[in-house]
Amino acid sequence: xxxxxxxHPGTTAAVAVHHDGHGHHQSFISKYIFSQDxxxxxxxxxxxxxxxAMIGGLFSVLFRLQLGFPDQSFxxxxxxxxxxxxGGHIQPEFYYALITMHGTILVFFVxxxxxxxxxxxxxxxxxxGARDMASPFLNMLSYWFxxxxxxxxxxxxxxxxxxxxxxxxxxxxxxALGEASAGSIHGMDYWIISMAMFIVSSLLGGINYxxxxxxxxxxxxxxxxxxxxxxxxxxxxxxxxxxxxxLLSGVLLLFFDRNLGTSFYxxxxxxxxxxxxxxxGSAILFQHLFWFLGHPEVYIIxxxxxxxxxxxxxxxxRKPIFGYMxxxxxxxxxxxxxxxxxxxxxFVTGLNPFLGSVFVLLTLLIAVPSAIKVFNxxxxxxxxxxxxxxxxxxxxxxxxxxxxxxLTGIFVGNSTIDIHIHDTMFIVxxxxxxxxxxxxFGMFSGLYHWFPKxxxxxxxxxxxxxxxxxxxxxxxxxxxxxxxxxxxxxxRRYLDKSGWASFNQFTELDKxxxxxxxxxxxxxxxxxxxxxxxxxxxxxVNKLNPWGATTLEWTTPIRPGHGNWEGxxxxxxxxxxDYGKDGRDFIxxxxxxxxxxxxx
Amino acid sequence: xxxxxxxxxxxxxxxxxxxxxxxxxxxxxxRGEEKSRKQTNKINGFLLLVFLIVGLFGVYYCNETLKxxxxxxxxxxxxxxxxxxxxxxxxxxxxxxxxxxxxxFWFSYxxxxxDKRKAYYYPHNNxxxxxxxxxxxxxxxxxVGFGLFYWFKITGKAxxxxxxxxxxxxxxxxxxxYPGPDGILGKKYYKYIDPAKNNSLGQIWDxxxxxxxxxxxxxxxxxxxxxxxxxIGSKDVIHDVGLVHFRMKMDAVPGTPTTMWFTxxxxxxxxxxxxxxxxxxxxxxxxxxxxxxxxxxxxxIVVETQAEFDAWMAGKKPxxxxxxxxxxxxxxxxxxxxxxxxxxxxxx
Numbered sequence: 001x002x003x004x005x006x007x008h009p010g011t012t013a014a015v016a017v018h019h020d021g022h023g024h025h026q027s028f029i030s031k032y033i034f035s036q037d038x039x040x041x042x043x044x045x046x047x048x049x050x051x052x053a054m055i056g057g058l059f060s061v062l063f064r065l066q067l068g069f070p071d072q073s074f075x076x077x078x079x080x081x082x083x084x085x086x087g088g089h090i091q092p093e094f095y096y097a098l099i100t101m102h103g104t105i106l107v108f109f110v111x112x113x114x115x116x117x118x119x120x121x122x123x124x125x126x127x128x129g130a131r132d133m134a135s136p137f138l139n140m141l142s143y144w145f146x147x148x149x150x151x152x153x154x155x156x157x158x159x160x161x162x163x164x165x166x167x168x169x170x171x172x173x174x175x176a177l178g179e180a181s182a183g184s185i186h187g188m189d190y191w192i193i194s195m196a197m198f199i200v201s202s203l204l205g206g207i208n209y210x211x212x213x214x215x216x217x218x219x220x221x222x223x224x225x226x227x228x229x230x231x232x233x234x235x236x237x238x239x240x241x242x243x244x245x246x247l248l249s250g251v252l253l254l255f256f257d258r259n260l261g262t263s264f265y266x267x268x269x270x271x272x273x274x275x276x277x278x279x280x281g282s283a284i285l286f287q288h289l290f291w292f293l294g295h296p297e298v299y300i301i302x303x304x305x306x307x308x309x310x311x312x313x314x315x316x317x318r319k320p321i322f323g324y325m326x327x328x329x330x331x332x333x334x335x336x337x338x339x340x341x342x343x344x345x346x347f348v349t350g351l352n353p354f355l356g357s358v359f360v361l362l363t364l365l366i367a368v369p370s371a372i373k374v375f376n377x378x379x380x381x382x383x384x385x386x387x388x389x390x391x392x393x394x395x396x397x398x399x400x401x402x403x404x405x406x407l408t409g410i411f412v413g414n415s416t417i418d419i420h421i422h423d424t425m426f427i428v429x430x431x432x433x434x435x436x437x438x439x440x441f442g443m444f445s446g447l448y449h450w451f452p453k454x455x456x457x458x459x460x461x462x463x464x465x466x467x468x469x470x471x472x473x474x475x476x477x478x479x480x481x482x483x484x485x486x487x488x489x490x491x492r493r494y495l496d497k498s499g500w501a502s503f504n505q506f507t508e509l510d511k512x513x514x515x516x517x518x519x520x521x522x523x524x525x526x527x528x529x530x531x532x533x534x535x536x537x538x539x540x541v542n543k544l545n546p547w548g549a550t551t552l553e554w555t556t557p558i559r560p561g562h563g564n565w566e567g568x569x570x571x572x573x574x575x576x577x578d579y580g581k582d583g584r585d586f587i588x589x590x591x592x593x594x595x596x597x598x599x600x
Numbered sequence: 601x602x603x604x605x606x607x608x609x610x611x612x613x614x615x616x617x618x619x620x621x622x623x624x625x626x627x628x629x630x631r632g633e634e635k636s637r638k639q640t641n642k643i644n645g646f647l648l649l650v651f652l653i654v655g656l657f658g659v660y661y662c663n664e665t666l667k668x669x670x671x672x673x674x675x676x677x678x679x680x681x682x683x684x685x686x687x688x689x690x691x692x693x694x695x696x697x698x699x700x701x702x703x704x705f706w707f708s709y710x711x712x713x714x715d716k717r718k719a720y721y722y723p724h725n726n727x728x729x730x731x732x733x734x735x736x737x738x739x740x741x742x743x744v745g746f747g748l749f750y751w752f753k754i755t756g757k758a759x760x761x762x763x764x765x766x767x768x769x770x771x772x773x774x775x776x777x778y779p780g781p782d783g784i785l786g787k788k789y790y791k792y793i794d795p796a797k798n799n800s801l802g803q804i805w806d807x808x809x810x811x812x813x814x815x816x817x818x819x820x821x822x823x824x825x826x827x828x829x830x831x832i833g834s835k836d837v838i839h840d841v842g843l844v845h846f847r848m849k850m851d852a853v854p855g856t857p858t859t860m861w862f863t864x865x866x867x868x869x870x871x872x873x874x875x876x877x878x879x880x881x882x883x884x885x886x887x888x889x890x891x892x893x894x895x896x897x898x899x900x901i902v903v904e905t906q907a908e909f910d911a912w913m914a915g916k917k918p919x920x921x922x923x924x925x926x927x928x929x930x931x932x933x934x935x936x937x938x939x940x941x942x943x944x945x946x947x948x
Contacts, residue, residue: 093892096892165892171889172837174889180837266854269854270770270802275790280855284853319719320721350832350853356755360748364743368740372733372736375728378703379722381711383711384711384720385714386645386712388648396708403701410693414685415747416754417747460625465644476658480658495895500883501880509666525614580721583718
C-alpha cells in the first residue's frame with residue numbers, strides 16, 4: 001500500500017528518494033563502516049548495543065536458571081559450556097563470571113554506549129539544526145574505540161581462566177588477586193584494558209556532544225528553545241566527561257597493583273596460604289574512585305531516558321511539556337548532586353558516621369528534583385489527548401518504573417535502613433527497576449519513536465504492543481517480590497541458599513522469577529526480530545512528520561543524506577513545545593511567531 | 601530431546617505471533633489506518649486501567665503472601681530502631697507511591713485520544729512547581745531527621761561495659777578472638793599468620809595481651825542484653841559481617857579494621873520460642889562478594905545468659921598456650937627453667 005503511494009511524484013513521498021548531502025559517491029566502506037555521518041554512527045552504536053544486550057540478557061537467563069532451579073540439571077548447559085557447567089549445573093565460578101559480565105555489559109556497553117551513543121549521535125545534530133557533529137572524525141573514532149572495547153571484552157569471555165568474576169564493581173583485592181578468584185588471573189586485565197578503550201570512546205563522544213550542542217545550534221535555536229532531549233543529553237555528556245576519567249585512574253592503579261607490584265589497594269593480605277608483601281594500601285580508596293564515576297554513571301544512564309520520555313509524552317499527549325524550565329532546572333540539579341552522593345554506596349565500609357550523614361542528606365536531596373520531574377510528567381499527560389503508540393506506552397511505563405524504583409531509593413539512601421538492606425536483593429530490585437528496566441523503557445520508547453526517522457520505515461505496531469505489555473508486567477513480576485527477599489536480608493550474589501536457615505524460604509518465588517525472566521527475554525528477542533525485519537521490510541514512511549512533532553528532525557527528508565537538510569538549515573522561531581496552542585494541533589519550531597499569537 | 605521440543609515450540613510461537621502481527625498491519629491498512637488506530641488506542645487505554653487495578657491488587661497479594669517470610673523480630677536494640685525507620689519510610693513513600701501511580705494510569709486512561717476533546721495548552725504554573733518542590737522537601741526532611749537521629753544512635757561510641765570480640769573473615773569462613781580476662785586484644789601482624797603453628801591470626805606472642813586471648817572458628821558466643829563491640833578485619837579480600845536478625849552489617853576490609861556494636865535482646869533459646877522454630881540459629885552471612893564460595897560463607901552465633909557464657913568460656917584455652925604448649929602449666933613439664941621463663945613473660 002505505502003509503496004504504491006511512493007510512486008506518485010509531487011507528494012511528500014518524493015522527498016524519500018535518497019540524496020547525499022555532499023553530492024559525491026562514497027565507497028561502501030566510507031559510507032557504512034568508517035562513516036563520519038552521525039546518523040550512521042548512531043546506528044552502529046545501536047546495533048552493537050543490541051548485540052551486547054542479547055548477550056547480557058542471555059547471561060541473566062543462565063544464572064536465573066541456577067537460582068530458580070538449583071537442584072535440576074540442564075545437560076544442554078554442559079554441552080555448551082563444558083566444565084563451567086559440570087553435570088548441567090552452573091558452577092560457582094561460572095555463576096560469578098556471568099553476573100559480573102551481565103552487569104558490566106548492561107551498565108556500560110548497552111545502557112551507556114548503546115543509549116548515549118545511539119540517541120546523542122542521532123538526535124543532537126538533527127534537533128539543534130546542524131549538518132553533523134562538531135568533529136565527525138572524532139565521532140567516528142568514538143565508535144571504533146567502543147568497537148575495540150567490545151572486541152576485547154568479548155575475547156575475555158573465551159579465555160581458559162574465564163572473564164572477570166569479581167562483580168561489575170570489581171572491588172579489589174578480589175579483582176586484584178588471581179589467587180582469590182579465577183576471573184582475576186587474566187580476565188580482569190582484559191576487563192581493565194577494554195574499559196580504558198571504552199572510556200576513551202566515551203570521552204571522544206561526550207566532548208563532541210557538548211561542543212555540538214553549545215556551538216552548532218541553528219539560527220534562532222537559543223538554549224531555552226531546545227527540546228528536553230538536548231538538555232538531557234548535554235548534562236549526560238558533561239557527567240560522563242567529568243567522571244569517566246576518575247574511573248580510568250582507578251582502574252589503571254588497579255592494573256599497576258595487579259601487574260607491577262604496587263600497593264595502592266592492597267595491604268596485609270594472606271591469600272591461599274600465601275603471604276603477600278603489600279602493605280599500606282587501602283582497598284576502600286578504590287571504592288571512592290569507582291563510585292565517583294559509578295554514581296554519576298547511573299544518571300548517565302537515566303538522563304537520556306528522561307529526555308526522551310519528556311519529548312515523547314509531550315508529542316503524544318499533544319500538549320506542551322509541563323514546566324519546561326523546572327524540567328531543565330531539575331536536570332541541572334540532578335547533574336550537580338550526582339557528583340556529591342557517591343559514598344552512599346559505602347555506608348557499611350567503616351566510613352566515618354558523620355561523613356555518612358552528609359551523604360544521606362545529599363542523597364535524599366536528589367529525590368526533590370526527581371519528584372519535580374515526576375509531577376511534571378503527570379501534569380503533561382493530564383488533560384491531554386493521548387495517542388498510545390508503542391513509544392508512548394513505554395514512556396508511561398518509564399514513569400511508573402521510575403516512581404517505583406525512585407521511592408525505594410529513599411530506603412537505600414537512608415543509612416539507617418541501608419545497614420540492614422545493603423548488598424541484599426533489595427538493592428538488586430531497586431536499581432534494576434530504576435536504572436535498568438526504566439532506562440530500557442526510555443530506550444525502547446525512543447527507538448519506536450525515531451525508527452521512522454532512522455530507517456524511513458515503521459516497526460510493526462502489534463509486535464510493539466506485545467513487547468510493551470509483556471515487558472512491563474514481567475518486569476514488575478520479576479523485581480517487585482525481590483524487595484521482600486531483600487527485606488528478609490537475603491544477600492545478593494548467592495547462587496545457592498539451601499545451606500542457610502535464614503534465606504531458604506523463597507524457593508517457589510525464585511522459580512516464578514526465573515520462568516518470567518525467560519518469557520521476558522523471549523519477548524525481547526521478538527523485539528530484536530521486529531527491529532531488523534522492519535529495517536528492510538517495514539511499512540514505508542510516506543509522511544515527513546508522521547507523529548506531528550514540532551522539532552527540527554522532522555523537517556529533514558524522510559531518508560536524510562549526510563548533511564541532513566538539502567537546502568539551508570531551517571531557522572528556529574519558537575520553543576519545541578507548541579502543541580495545542582491557540583487551537584492548533586501543533587506549530588513547528590520553524591514557524592514564525594504570529595502577530596496575534598498568545599504568549600505562553 | 602525435551603530441549604529440542606521447547607525450542608521448536610518457541611520458534612512456532614514466534615512465527616505465529618509474527619504472522620498475526622503482519623496480518624494486523626494489512627488489516628489496518630484495508631480498514632482505514634485512522635479507524636484501526638483509534639480502536640487500538642482504546643484497547644491500550646483500557647489495558648492501562650486494567651494494569652493499574654490488577655497491579656494494585658498484585659501489590660496487596662504479594663505483601664500478604666510474603667510478609668510472613670521477612671524481618672521477624674529484630675533481635676537487637678539497634679535492630680528495633682532500624683525496623684522503626686523502615687516502617688516510617690514505608691508509610692511516607694507508600695502514600696506517594698499509590699498517589700502517583702494511580703494518577704499516572706488514571707490520567708492515561710481518562711485522557712486517551714478522543715475527537716470530543718482538545719488537548720489543554722498548559723505549559724507551566726510556577727505555583728504548582730513550588731508546591732511540589734516544597735512538599736517533597738518537607739517529607740524528605742522528616743526522613744533525613746529520623747534517619748540521622750537513629751544513625752548516630754547506632755553508630756555512636758560503644759558503651760564502656762561492652763564486651764569486645766574480634767571477627768576475621770577469610771575465603772570462606774569466619775574466625776573469632778576473645779580478649780580474655782584482661783579485656784585487651786593482643787597485637788598481631790599478618791606476616792606471622794601460620795595455621796600450621798596454630799597462629800591463624802598472626803598474633804604476636806611477645807605481646808602479653810595476647811597470652812589470654814581465645815581463638816575459635818565458625819561459631820561465636822554472645823551475652824544477652826550486654827552490648828558487644830565487634831572489631832572486624834579480613835585476611836584476604838573484602839567480606840562483610842551480615843547479621844540479619846540483629847539487622848547489623850559491616851565490611852571486613854584487609855588492612856583497615858572496622859567496628860560495630862549492638863546489644864542482643866534475646867538468647868538463642870528465647871528466639872526459638874519467639875519464632876516457633878526449634879532449629880532457630882543466629883547466622884552470620886557474608887554480604888560482600890568475596891569469590892566462588894561467597895554464598896557458602898556462613899557462621900553462627902549463640903546468644904546466652906552471662907552464666908552460660910562464663911561456663912562456656914571457662915572451657916576454652918588461650919591460643920597462646922595452644923600454639924606454645926611448652927608454656928602451658930597444665931601440660932606440666934619437668935623442665936623448671938622454662939616454666940620460670942614463661943612465668944616471667946606472663947608477669948611483664
